[in-house]
Structure formats: C-alpha cells, structure tokens
Amino acid sequence: MFTLENPGKGRPKGSVSKTTLILRDILDTNGINLVEQILFRIPKLEPEVQVKTLIALLPYVYPKLVSHTLETKTPEQLALESLSGDALEQEVFKVLEAKHGKIIEINPANRAQKETPKETP
Numbered sequence: 001m002f003t004l005e006n007p008g009k010g011r012p013k014g015s016v017s018k019t020t021l022i023l024r025d026i027l028d029t030n031g032i033n034l035v036e037q038i039l040f041r042i043p044k045l046e047p048e049v050q051v052k053t054l055i056a057l058l059p060y061v062y063p064k065l066v067s068h069t070l071e072t073k074t075p076e077q078l079a080l081e082s083l084s085g086d087a088l089e090q091e092v093f094k095v096l097e098a099k100h101g102k103i104i105e106i107n108p109a110n111r112a113q114k115e116t117p118k119e120t121p
Contacts, residue, residue, distance in 0.1 A: 011017065027034065038057070042050055073081075083091060
C-alpha cells in the first residue's frame with residue numbers, strides 16, 4: 001500500500017490498489033491459486049481460445065523487448081578521440097596535405113592562417 005507522499009497526484013505507479021489487495025486476500029483465504037487454475041483449464045479449451053489466452057498472458061510472463069542501438073567506432077576513430085588538441089591538429093594537417101597537396105598552417109600564438117606549399121620529392 002502507499003502513503004500520501006504525493007497528495008493530489010493519485011496512486012503512485014506500480015503500487016497496489018485496495019481492490020487488488022481485497023481480491024488477493026479473498027483468493028488466498030479460499031485457497032485458490034490462479035496459476036494452477038489457468039494451467040488446469042487451458043488444455044480443455046478450444047485450440048483458438050488456447051492461443052488467444054496464451055497471447056493475452058504473455059506480457060505478464062515476458063517483458064516487451066525494446067530496440068537498442070549499439071554505436072561502434074573504428075580503431076581510427078578511437079585513436080583520434082584519444083589525441084590532445086595539438087596532436088589532433090597535426091593529424092588533420094596530415095590528412096589535408098595528403099588529400100589536397102597543401103596544408104593550412106595555423107600559428108597557435110595569433111591563429112593567423114597561411115598556406116605552405118607541399119614539398120615535392
């Protein structure tokens with residue numbers, strides 16, 4: 001049963017209602033086990049009713065499955081994440097130089113940009 005910790009907001013989620021408590025008490029007092037009754041009666045039902053009954057009971061036995069997305073990273077992505085600011089900047093310059101034939105050099109003191117031609121071997 002619940003206490004009035006959140007007055008005016010109704011019964012807290014997951015708490016048992018008074019009606020449910022009374023019904024459980026009546027069943028226990030009379031020695032009625034609902035699970036045994038269901039297991040005893042299901043084989044006597046028509047096949048179509050058996051299936052509908054089992055489908056209706058499944059959510060109480062097995063929780064609904066929830067879709068999860070797993071995000072994976074390549075070894076290269078992990079290596080880049082572990083680099084500090086300066087080391088990361090150097091890696092970016094290497095990629096730019098390999099791709100475009102020139103690099104953009106940034107002076108950390110004044111952040112002025114200048115182009116440096118790529119040396120040819």
